[in-house]
Amino acid sequence: MNVRGPIVSVEDTRTVSTSYGDRELREIRIRPERGAADPVRVTLWGKWAQTGEHARIGMELLVTDVEVDEFRGETTYATTRESWVVLEPDFLVDVTGIRSWVQCPRMYYLNKLSGIPLNYPVVKGTIVHEVFGDLLRGVDLEESVTERVAEAGLDLGLLGYDAAEVEDEVRRNAAAIEGWLAQGTLTDEDTWRSEFTLISPRFGLKGRADALRRGTPVELKTGKNTNREPRFHDKVQAACYALMLEERGEDPDIGTLLYTKNTALDRNEESGDLAPAKEFSVGRGFLEFVVRERNALAAMEWRALHDAANDDAPDVDTVDDDGGDEARTRPTVPTGYEADAKCQFCFEQDTCMVVSGRLDQESKAGQVGRPVPDEELVYFDRFYTAIEEERRETHAEYRKLWEQTPAERAADDRALIDLEPLGKTEISEARWELRARKPGDAVSKLREGDVALASDGDPVGGHAELVRIRRLGPDGEVVVEADEPVTLRRLDVYPSEISVDRMLTALHDAVLKGDPDRKDVIFGRREPAFKSVVGSGAAGDADLSDEGAEPVYIDNNASQNAAVDLAVRAADCALIHGPPGTGKTYTIARTIRALCERGDRVLLAAFTNRAVDNALEALRDQGFEDVVRVGTETGVREDMQDVRLRTRGDPDERAAELKTAPVVAATTAACGSRVLRECEFDVALVDEASQLTEPSTHAAITLADRFVLVGDHQQLPPVVRAENDLQRSLFERLIELYPDAGVMLDRQYRMSQRIQAFASAEFYDGALRPATPAVAGQSLTDLGVAVDDLPEELGHGVNFIDPDGRRDGNRNVREAERVAEIVASYIKAGVDPDDIGVIAPFRAQVAEISRRTDVTVDTVDRFQGSAKEVIVVSFVASGTLDGPIFDDYRRVNVALTRAKKELTLVGDAAALASDPFYRRMLAWARR
């Protein structure tokens, strides 16, 4: 049996005499999840006592296969030979993380913090890994090498390599693999699997094994190793996979390391064992070691979060604030002293010393440089902790893969279950197309183009593969593309840590590598500067030139023109506040053109692909075509594919395309990618900046000398799972800090006077107004609709209807029915269904309404950025306004400002009147 629960007390390790001699033990009390509410005693014997050293009150402890005993009337537990002891099992450690942790815990920390930059060993390693996978799947070597090198064209070009030399080197590596494979596959009993995704709930591990051979892990290393034994940390990595395979009921007694640089060509020069493959036996003791290391890592991560939040915690570093009387607690970070690794041989030594120096951390390698100012240290620690909290939330998403039943998972819209497998076709060598049919009208968050986890029904314990969704047909057809043929019975959303990883590297880049002038502004030490005249180059710094007219970029909108002017004159940054319908996108396009005309190279970034493509479209509409769009094939909209940067092809050509484009457009997530981190710009212009966390904004702006943020902090804030500093955007913080560095676009081209009035008064101090009389006076009549054809309660520009419905969970069926009737009335009166949109706060209600109408129905969040002639809003709530979704009034701002000519609010008057804000809304709507 297993015991598990939060730790309530930890005793010291002691040594006792047993019939087997002296043995160490450590006693820990936990509060078990089930059963007795009282804490129970768990004794960790032998080396598990070492894991006990890392244990802290509040951490979660899991001990499997315990021995149960009665001691003085109390039930106690102890480890046995079969036991595994796992600290914080919910913290999912990546196998490559354990590998670097074993080399040196600080290396693990540094890799996480500074990311792995674009470098040749990694790119070549990736290519060789892909070729290895191809060879296992029977692809011809030459064909694979040519193809895989071509696919890496952009990376190689940026690194200055040409295809032929890389092909040559990869071919030599691959030859070693092929030679070894030829021996291995002589026996019929050899079964191979490549790229095996493993997730371990028990050990809190995840990772991808390069290959499995007869159920044992095979790890490919593109380096050379002339020792008889595999490198220790390589064995650790393979052992992690062995551990996870064992959990799945396999019995992997050996692991294989394949060093592909151990080739015949080198054999004359070197002594030692040059066979590429090295096997080692995977014993129980080694696996236990691996688990203890994983526990040490998970415990450090726990302390980094909890010690920082708890000033009383013992054994943490403290830094004095300016005042000196208050000590600030800093997150626990590995120093390198934990390991006996030798710093002078470490590839990360320079990074290690720089990070230590800049962040004032203790480290075995020592420090170089001076610490950044104290407020920057505070900022770094605050956001580091916030990002790590967000990581925990991502881990919670993984946990749902095994904690939720398939039905719960499907109800959560995170999986398509009970798929009926229809077939597997090998579409090209080593690529499979898997087809299935989904039952009924099952819906999910999964979309075409997404990476998802396809499985035989059990995504954690069964056969699962990461696949790309090709088609989710309305007829229930599901088509995915995979490397291996899995029987497609279930498709799950696969959580990704990429966004948290990218935020962390962006934070690192911003604080450690950021330009000091830039940081003065970010950290509130200096007002942003503006050039008074727009000159070319550095000449325009003077404030004397009153002669000559103000530059006119946009002649019919003073605030838009002022925004462009401000952005062009910005020496540090400019902030453009664009309320709904104020021509943000047009202004962005005009700004980019003005900047390019001065010779600036511009990075155009936004949170979503949709916003990037919209801005790009506006730019191209203005006749500017010299753009490169960086993004995935599925992320980039169809009509922007022609300017999308291909990663495949001739290295020089691909790299030149990116390096010389006057405008590069990408999502902020892509800005944090290896490729874009290599690029430099004069100006970064970030749209939707109010929806971005500070670190995500840094990902874009650290690539440029100056930046322009465009957004509206009165609309929806960043989407984050954890509640912390990430919820507030840099845009919002800066616009409050430096109102003079901002311009608000105050004329809107979208809504009638009647519709915009409430939002203008509530959110924009009444400053938002219609751009023209025509905008102000628009109505349904302009659509050729006779208002007389509508029921009496509709047709007044803004209407309120109380259908007397009742909220049931996140739905309100009566209200949904009424909304459908209202939509039908509009259509009957002659409104084009394409001109009508329905908005609801909950997805459940969106589904409820969608069943009853064919017009566009979506959540507020998904409607942000678009508009319709007629909008119907369903509020769902009845009686009271309980729920976090109603707390953020900005969501209402978004919902109400989607309508151009007619807006109908549908809800329970009593519920809405229970809150002053909603009461004012009601008063306005009923007028």
Place this chain on the structure above:
DNA sequence: ACTCTGCGAAGAGGA
């Protein structure tokens, strides 16, 4: 209690 977009899914190396 809710909302939910991005990410190539990881990936390498030497005294």
